[in-house]
Amino acid sequence: MSIHSVNQVAIKRLTGAIGWFVCLGLVIISSPQAAQNATVERFWQEAQRAELFHTPMWHKLVYYQPQGFGRGYSSDINSAGFFLSPQGEHDPAAELQALIAGVLAPVDGFQPEQHAQCRFPARFTWLQQQLDFSTVTLPTPACEDYAAWRVNEQIDSVSLIWANGYLGNPSSFYGHVLLKLNYASSDPDSILGTTVNFGVDLPNNETPAVFVWRGLVGKYNAVFAYSRFHQNSLLYGEMQQRDLWEYRLNFPQDKVDFIVAHTWELLGQEFVYYFASENCAYRTAQVLDLVLDEPLGNQIKPWTLPHDIFNNLMDQRLNGEPVVQAVRYIPAGQSRFTELYEALSKEQQRAVAQHIAAPVRNKPMITRPTDAEHIDVLDTLLEYYGFYYALHGTPEELSEVRRPLVQQRLAFAPSPPRQFLRDQQPPHAGQFPSLLQAAVFGNDVIGTGVTGRFRLSYFDHLAPAQGRLPFMHMAMFDLSVAATENDIWLKRFDLVHIEALNLSRTGQPGDGGLAWKVRLGAEQADLSCNDCLQGFAEGGLGKGLAMGSDSAVYSMFEGRINNGDKGPVSGTARLGAIVGVQSWWKLHLDAGYRYHVAADVDAEPMLAGRLRLGTGRRWDVVLSAEEHQAREMKVAFSAHW
Numbered sequence: 001m002s003i004h005s006v007n008q009v010a011i012k013r014l015t016g017a018i019g020w021f022v023c024l025g026l027v028i029i030s031s032p033q034a035a036q037n038a039t040v041e042r043f044w045q046e047a048q049r050a051e052l053f054h055t056p057m058w059h060k061l062v063y064y065q066p067q068g069f070g071r072g073y074s075s076d077i078n079s080a081g082f083f084l085s086p087q088g089e090h091d092p093a094a095e096l097q098a099l100i101a102g103v104l105a106p107v108d109g110f111q112p113e114q115h116a117q118c119r120f121p122a123r124f125t126w127l128q129q130q131l132d133f134s135t136v137t138l139p140t141p142a143c144e145d146y147a148a149w150r151v152n153e154q155i156d157s158v159s160l161i162w163a164n165g166y167l168g169n170p171s172s173f174y175g176h177v178l179l180k181l182n183y184a185s186s187d188p189d190s191i192l193g194t195t196v197n198f199g200v201d202l203p204n205n206e207t208p209a210v211f212v213w214r215g216l217v218g219k220y221n222a223v224f225a226y227s228r229f230h231q232n233s234l235l236y237g238e239m240q241q242r243d244l245w246e247y248r249l250n251f252p253q254d255k256v257d258f259i260v261a262h263t264w265e266l267l268g269q270e271f272v273y274y275f276a277s278e279n280c281a282y283r284t285a286q287v288l289d290l291v292l293d294e295p296l297g298n299q300i301k302p303w304t305l306p307h308d309i310f311n312n313l314m315d316q317r318l319n320g321e322p323v324v325q326a327v328r329y330i331p332a333g334q335s336r337f338t339e340l341y342e343a344l345s346k347e348q349q350r351a352v353a354q355h356i357a358a359p360v361r362n363k364p365m366i367t368r369p370t371d372a373e374h375i376d377v378l379d380t381l382l383e384y385y386g387f388y389y390a391l392h393g394t395p396e397e398l399s400e401v402r403r404p405l406v407q408q409r410l411a412f413a414p415s416p417p418r419q420f421l422r423d424q425q426p427p428h429a430g431q432f433p434s435l436l437q438a439a440v441f442g443n444d445v446i447g448t449g450v451t452g453r454f455r456l457s458y459f460d461h462l463a464p465a466q467g468r469l470p471f472m473h474m475a476m477f478d479l480s481v482a483a484t485e486n487d488i489w490l491k492r493f494d495l496v497h498i499e500a501l502n503l504s505r506t507g508q509p510g511d512g513g514l515a516w517k518v519r520l521g522a523e524q525a526d527l528s529c530n531d532c533l534q535g536f537a538e539g540g541l542g543k544g545l546a547m548g549s550d551s552a553v554y555s556m557f558e559g560r561i562n563n564g565d566k567g568p569v570s571g572t573a574r575l576g577a578i579v580g581v582q583s584w585w586k587l588h589l590d591a592g593y594r595y596h597v598a599a600d601v602d603a604e605p606m607l608a609g610r611l612r613l614g615t616g617r618r619w620d621v622v623l624s625a626e627e628h629q630a631r632e633m634k635v636a637f638s639a640h641w
Contacts (some may be wrong), residue, residue, distance in 0.1 A: 043133075060286070061262070075089045084102050100131075107139045107141045118145070125258060156253065158251055159190075159246050159249060160313065161180050161245070162306065163175060164243045165469050166236075167498075168240060171275070173474065174307075174457060177284045178197050179259075179287060180196075190229065194229070196287075198223070200215075215275030218272045222272075222283075242332055246330060248328070251318070258290060259288070281297075282297060308433065310428040311428050311617075337386075339420050343376070359401045378412075382402060382409070385401050429466040430463070431467075431617050431618070432640040433458045438452055439635060439636035443527060443631070443632040445629075448484065451480055451634070453479065454477075465580070472501065475494055487530060496520050497519045502514060503546040515542040515543055516541050517556060527632050528630035540557060547577075557571065557574075568598075570595060571597065573592060576588070586612045588608075588611075590609075606628045608628075621637055622634075
């Protein structure tokens with residue numbers, strides 16, 4: 001054999017050996033990936049057999065909603081970061097497959113906190129309950145950010161927080177709902193606990209009318225955000241003067257952990273916001289529904305109001321025990337001041353009033369006071385200035401007026417914590433917020449007939465005082481239809497009707513203010529016709545005076561524009577009284593005189609009286625008599641739901 005032939009053979013052998021070693025290296029390198037793929041495929045096949053992507057819990061965790069007419073599913077969440085699969089927003093199966101692959105993926109190669117176990121701990125917990133991972137060694141990413149969110153597993157309970165309605169923010173007209181994660185500590189109130197809040201970041205100077213309209217048609221996005229509870233308490237209770245109620249929930253630790261895990265997944269994720277349905281109450285209830293046996297939201301009506309959640313919460317049970325463990329009242333600064341002031345003697349109240357009239361020059365003077373009397377006056381003044389300057393002043397002004405009072409207060413021993421008990425009726429004790437009403441009437445012009453009424457929300461001056469802002473009418477989408485033997489017509493439609501008497505309970509500056517009214521809708525021009533429908537916008541200013549805890553008198557002047565035959569502009573002077581002596585009845589009297597501007601129409605006197613009978617949260621009976629170009633009497637049965 002020639003040297004050339006030997007060299008060719010050697011080269012072939014060497015080439016073959018190199019090729020063999022390359023193939024062996026590729027097999028060695030690819031074997032872990034192949035094994036990983038095989039493991040993922042095995043668990044995915046198991047999930048397919050169990051149809052886990054069709055289970056209600058999976059749909060709750062990813063917020064899937066059926067689209068109807070065979071169009072599949074779509075998640076309520078718009079943020080791409082909430083999904084592991086590019087098709088995850090619309091494909092429950094693809095998202096589940098991506099989750100299985102993600103939780104089994106090696107930790108190497110991931111940015112910190114980007115591993116699926118760190119991003120979606122609630123989904124991972126649920127998946128471990130559905131599939132048996134005991135045959136494999138799961139990756140163990142550090143998940144330091146999630147560990148910080150859990151406060152190193154120190155969260156031991158969950159609370160639902162109610163904040164009273166607030167007219168300074170249209171998204172909070174009907175109250176606000178927050179979730180509170182409580183730490184295991186010596187502080188029973190967990191003021192450093194974490195609150196999770198679903199809300200809209202409103203543009204600057206957004207008017208209430210624009211917000212309501214855009215909110216009704218879904219023109220805003222909203223997200224879950226978080227803060228410390230003491231920050232929310234300061235914002236709602238001191239800066240906005242809103243009473244809070246805390247409902248501590250009786251959940252076992254595993255359910256607490258699951259809620260904590262899911263709230264972590266939700267932070268910063270965008271939802272479309274709807275004012276009357278998919279709002280703070282609806283979304284917060286969805287979080288709690290993950291661990292409840294029965295849905296917390298109302299399953300009958302297609303809208304959700306904050307009161308609905310708390311009404312339903314009290315009926316919930318878990319493992320045979322009530323879900324609500326305790327209810328705690330957290331009064332706002334103005335509520336604390338009012339209760340302290342009303343408990344003072346006449347002489348103490350005079351001392352408080354004198355100091356408020358000239359706080360820099362005067363000391364609160366009482367004739368030969370006891371230490372307890374002096375302490376009560378000082379504590380009342382400190383509460384007053386706290387709420388007054390939060391609404392009407394600056395921190396510097398507050399510091400100047402409080403400093404001498406604090407110095408005087410330090411001369412006395414500390415008082416035990418006060419129990420503020422003035423408002424003992426929590427939100428769930430009030431009437432349900434939606435209304436269906438049937439009535440029979442007699443009209444001296446039109447004749448006898450029946451009316452039907454629907455009100456989406458919320459309450460009027462006759463409603464019991466529990467769980468609502470006092471002396472206020474706040475209604476949206478209030479529709480009344482009337483019928484006689486020969487005719488049917490729209491009697492009245494209020495798109496929005498807000499009337500606040502804004503009473504002062506103490507007579508001190510900043511406590512109370514002007515009464516006011518805003519109303520927008522359509523109604524018959526008066527009681528004598530059923531074919532004189534006119535659209536209108538109405539506003540008013542006046543003054544109310546408290547006459548006890550549940551009674552008041554008021555006066556108001558209103559301006560109105562409308563498109564009826566009586567001219568486009570009118571003004572009305574009104575006097576009224578609200579009388580609530582017994583819990584089972586409440587009376588509203590109203591007398592007005594309407595003058596039509598630039599129209600050849602006589603001025604019109606208007607009289608109305610309505611009496612509510614009953615104490616039920618779900619029903620009452622209303623007797624009414626009205627006069628406005630005709631006389632009408634009515635008996636109505638109301639169902640609240």
